[in-house]
Amino acid sequence: MNRSRTLAAYAALLVVVTFVLQWLAARHHSFTLLTAHLGLLIVILGVFAAGILARVFRPGPVTLHRILGAVSAYLLVGLMWAFAYLALRLSIPGAVEFQIDPGGPPALDSFIYFSFGTLTSVGYGAAAAVNPVARSLVMTESLVGQFYPPIFIGSLVGMAVQSRHKD
DSSP, X not given: OTTOHHHHHHHHHHHHHHHHHHHHHHHHTOHHHHHHHHHHHHXXXXXXXXXXXXXXXXXXXXXXXXXXXHHHHXXXXXXXXXXXXXXXXXXXXXXXXXXXXXXXXXXXXXHHHHHHHHHTTOOOSSEEEOSHHHHHHHHHHHHHHHHHIIIIIHHHHHHXXXXXXHO
16 A cells, blocks of 8 residues: 555544544543444554455465565454454443453453454453354354465465466
8 A cells, every 4th residue: 555645544534533533532421433443443454454365365475574475464354353342342231251350340451452362363261242143243253264265365365376387
């Protein structure tokens, strides 16, 4: 995105709006603003992941930067799901339950832990999706987590092999 001033401006605007929404939500204790903030965070992370993947899969040789880009996009996807679980838990209390509940709503790090456990299919059992919507999100994230590595790594390997045959 750094090569397109228009895309960079839109991305910067989205980030600024997200910060403003976060500040307003904290200041006014507004559920609506907090939900909008989380939704916009999910969109921003998705835009960044898509932008990175567009660069990763452009024509040319496979480099370490492309591989690290694919890994970065995978991590951004995990963060997107974490914010989605947090938004769901705020909308539907108890949608995702944690074994160790420190009292009050779980912090973001609990949702990040749950998301990456789901994405990588490790799932230590420290949390469970109780609500049907949460279960659907978990199943979808699990499928993304299972298909992302072989599809994207396979594509990068195919690009590397194709690049070597051209040389």
